[in-house]
Amino acid sequence: MRLRGNAFKENITGYLFIFPQMLIFLLFLVYPILEGIRLSMYQINYQSEKFVGFDNYITLFSDPIFFKALINTVIFVVFIVLLTVGFALFVAASVFDKNARYVSFIRGSYYIPVMVSMVVMSMVWSFLLNPANGLISYFAQEAGFGYVNLLGNSKSVMPVIIFVTFATNVGQAIILYIAAMIGVPKDLFEAAEVDGANRWHVITKILIPSVRPSTLYITIINIIAVLKIFVVIQLLTGGGPNNSSVTLMYYLYNNAFKFNQLGTASAVGVIMFLITLLLSVPQLRSMIKQK
Numbered sequence: 001m002r003l004r005g006n007a008f009k010e011n012i013t014g015y016l017f018i019f020p021q022m023l024i025f026l027l028f029l030v031y032p033i034l035e036g037i038r039l040s041m042y043q044i045n046y047q048s049e050k051f052v053g054f055d056n057y058i059t060l061f062s063d064p065i066f067f068k069a070l071i072n073t074v075i076f077v078v079f080i081v082l083l084t085v086g087f088a089l090f091v092a093a094s095v096f097d098k099n100a101r102y103v104s105f106i107r108g109s110y111y112i113p114v115m116v117s118m119v120v121m122s123m124v125w126s127f128l129l130n131p132a133n134g135l136i137s138y139f140a141q142e143a144g145f146g147y148v149n150l151l152g153n154s155k156s157v158m159p160v161i162i163f164v165t166f167a168t169n170v171g172q173a174i175i176l177y178i179a180a181m182i183g184v185p186k187d188l189f190e191a192a193e194v195d196g197a198n199r200w201h202v203i204t205k206i207l208i209p210s211v212r213p214s215t216l217y218i219t220i221i222n223i224i225a226v227l228k229i230f231v232v233i234q235l236l237t238g239g240g241p242n243n244s245s246v247t248l249m250y251y252l253y254n255n256a257f258k259f260n261q262l263g264t265a266s267a268v269g270v271i272m273f274l275i276t277l278l279l280s281v282p283q284l285r286s287m288i289k290q291k
Helices: 002-037 055-061 064-095 100-115 118-129 137-143 157-182 187-194 200-209 210-227 231-236 248-258 263-291
Strands: 042-044 049-053
Touching: 002 042, 002 157, 002 263, 042 263, 049 210, 055 263, 064 100, 064 157, 064 200, 064 248, 100 157, 100 263, 118 137, 118 231, 157 200, 157 210, 157 231, 187 200, 200 210, 210 263, 231 248, 248 263
Parallel strands: none
Antiparallel strands: 042 049
């Protein structure tokens, strides 16, 4: 009985320590998710709520702009994840075994944009891409390409925003990959050198498999970040031209704060939540299996 009493006291102590964190988790994560699901089934006008079932979802799936936002978001996720993982692997594999000062310089150089506010970076790119007096337009005219309006062209606006988002966030992935590669046991490299393996074999047969958990983590955080992309769209294009750059997050914002359709906006949030789960859960399961 005494042993059971001591075990009970130890368990209570542990639960008391984690209670504040669990309370914050329930209040600021679980409750908003459940409330969002509830609101997605109501028509809301700030004064009253009317239960409409799945009408908000039916409205969404009958709106061509929603499908445009969905397709754009999928394109953003695919290209930014592929670019981030590919480029970060290339940079990290190129410098991880170099001089420590050189590696620190590379990490610092790529991480600076990550530390700068996304609003500031978007304003800088807005100045550079301005068709009237931006530097890119100026150099294009000087080179004889004429008037350039990359953000005003429906064919070029998506690649430009993908590049801006990628260039701003890739530093974090590079930092994680370099840290993971530095932690790979040196015995593996020495054995590969004895077997006559070249650098390409070392990268493909040792480094990439060894940093797979980092790859999965980077993939998940980029999926979540890209699904929430808003600031770049708001400051550079406003979803234009002709909804060519509208995303699910920007579509949610418009419905919630411009059109006062909180129920429809909540339905968009629920769909984004489900998309995040569908894309992230397989990656998380893979990470758990590796452990």
